[in-house]
Amino acid sequence: ETGVTQTPRHLVMGMTNKKSLKCEQHLGHNAMYWYKQSAKKPLELMFVYNFKEQTENNSVPSRFSPECPNSSHLFLHLHTLQPEDSALYLCASSQELREKTYEQYFGPGTRLTVT
Amino acid sequence: AQSVTQLGSHVSVSEGALVLLRCNYSSSVPPYLFWYVQYPNQGLQLLLKYTTGATLVKGINGFEAEFKKSETSFHLTKPSAHMSDAAEYFCAVSGLSDYKLSFGAGTTVTVRA
Numbered sequence: 001e002t003g004v005t006q007t008p009r010h011l012v013m014g015m016t017n018k019k020s021l022k023c024e025q026h027l028g029h030n031a032m033y034w035y036k037q038s039a040k041k042p043l044e045l046m047f048v049y050n051f052k053e054q055t056e057n058n059s060v061p062s063r064f065s066p067e068c069p070n071s072s073h074l075f076l077h078l079h080t081l082q083p084e085d086s087a088l089y090l091c092a093s094s095q096e097l098r099e100k101t102y103e104q105y106f107g108p109g110t111r112l113t114v115t
Numbered sequence: 116a117q118s119v120t121q122l123g124s125h126v127s128v129s130e131g132a133l134v135l136l137r138c139n140y141s142s143s144v145p146p147y148l149f150w151y152v153q154y155p156n157q158g159l160q161l162l163l164k165y166t167t168g169a170t171l172v173k174g175i176n177g178f179e180a181e182f183k184k185s186e187t188s189f190h191l192t193k194p195s196a197h198m199s200d201a202a203e204y205f206c207a208v209s210g211l212s213d214y215k216l217s218f219g220a221g222t223t224v225t226v227r228a
Contacts, residue, residue: 004158006158031214040220042119042218042219043216043218045215048214048215056215090159092158092159094214102214103164104216105161106158106160107158108157108158
C-alpha cells in the first residue's frame with residue numbers, strides 16, 4: 001500500500017449503531033487529520049494529531065471520537081449519529097507540525113450515510 | 116485568520132481551450148497557497164503549491180498558478196484542457212507557522228468534446 005488509505009470506502013449506518021473509520025498512512029508522516037466534506041460546503045477540519053497527541057478539536061460533537069494509537073494510524077469512532085452527519089470523511093497526513101506548513105496528503109475518503 | 120474565495124462554482128470549457136480557475140485569499144500573514152484536485156470518488160490530490168520564491172508555480176498535469184500579492188490572488192491555469200481534467204478543484208491557504216488549511220468551496224470543471 002502507498003500513500004494514505006481509508007477503510008471502509010462506503011458505510012451505511014443507523015442512528016443507533018456504533019462504527020469506526022480507519023485511516024493508515026504509509027508516508028512516514030507524524031501529523032494526521034480528519035476532515036468532513038459535505039455537498040456544497042468547504043472542507044471542515046475536525047481533528048488534528050501531531051505525534052499521536054491531539055492538537056485540534058474544531059468544536060466537533062462528542063458523537064465523533066478520534067483515536068490515534070501511533071503516527072501511522074488514525075480512527076474515527078462513530079456513535080448515535082444524525083442524518084446530517086452523512087458526508088465524505090477524509091483523512092490526511094503531513095510531516096509533523098512545526099514552524100512551517102507542509103502540504104497535506106489525502107486518502108480516498110469514506111462515504112458515510114446515516115439512515 | 117485566512118480565508119479563500121473561489122469565483123465560480125462551475126466552469127465548462129471545450130477540449131483544447133484554456134482553463135482558468137480563480138482564487139482570491141485573505142491572510143493577515145504571508146500566505147502559503149495550494150491547489151488540490153478531486154476526481155470522482157477519490158480524495159484530494161495536490162496539484163501545486165506556493166510557499167516562497169518564484170511567484171509562477173508549475174504543477175502536475177500541465178497546470179500552473181501565479182501568486183499575485185497586490186491582487187491577493189492565486190489563479191490556476193492550463194493552456195489546453197483535456198477530458199481527463201474534469202474534476203473538482205480546491206484552492207487552499209495557510210499562514211506561516213499555521214498548519215491549518217482553509218479551503219475554498221471548490222470549482223467543478225467539465226470539459227466538452
